[in-house]
Amino acid sequence: MVAEERKESTTTTLIFTYGTLKRGFSNHTLMQDLMRTGDASFVATCQTAEKYPLVCGPYRVPFLLNMSGSGHRVKGEVYAVSLSGLARLDELEGTSRGHYERLPITLELDNGDGDGSCSEGLKCAEAYYAHNSYAMELWKKDGKKGLKAYTEKEVKGYVKRKDRPQNLTFLDHIQLFVNSPSSH
Template sequence: MGVPEGRRRRLIFTYGTLKKGFANHRLMEDLITSGDAVFIGSYRTADKYPLVCGPYRVPFLLNLPGRAGSHHVWGEAYEVSDSAVSRMDELEGITRGHYERLPIRLCSAGGGDAAVVEAEAYFAHRSYAEEMWRRNGERGYAVYSEKEAKGYVKRKDRPQHLTFLDQIDLFLSEPPQPVRLV
């Protein structure tokens, strides 16, 4: 069962808070309920990309393929309608320069000789991606899990007098916090 006929279909790769069990998955649940999205399965990127955390432990996939310290990133794929893409674009701040929706190649989580499929993903906007990579010590994650999400702050609980781009600028201007081993 897919998105109803007569609606354009797209494959969207989610790697962060839109995944099952994370803060923004409610949007995906709403889209599934309305018939505008269908969960396809677990996938990983065919190419290695940096996946990092920014302010408030928000995840960012950086369109810097093949960088040392990057990984095949794991996430979920959804078949979605144009209406769903509009709602996802709004959440991801496409028109405000937060993220960019760009093509990406995926492999199913089954591994082996899995076929590569074309999809789209929300990448950090190019205006700050390189700086975000440096701020994260040029090291990324293979998956945004509960461990990486620890300390995530929901949008409603962040300072309301600052835009998200202001919050990103502040994050990028601060020195990295030392990693504490517990």
């Protein structure tokens, strides 16, 4: 029985981070907290095995869109996260509120030589995708271009949740963004 409990407590899920949870970005403090408590560990830098759209929405918030075959192979980081750590990430990403959906993704791990090839081959992980209720609208708003990576360039203009207008929900902000006149 003790062995089963130990196995349950060490169960981890591989999570692909492509935006503000990456090292050097504003929400990485949550990942650092999870690593301090043993609820997450860095695995590798990686990129998606297939092309996906990565776009910036309202307040320069990054969104990965679950539309494989469009966009680019997206660069990011993968972490092994415990069940309790996953609950904290789900809360941040608003999975119960229709903000993001945590779904499978296939990744290629970077072997460190910079050529993008894999030392360990393909890895199945999970990623937080924009909820499908508004993903296509974000893709159209982006002009169907997408990004290869969320970098310091894209983060310029990012507004932290606490600094956004509090009288609207996140979904309200998304609807206002997609319905605003295009800058393309």
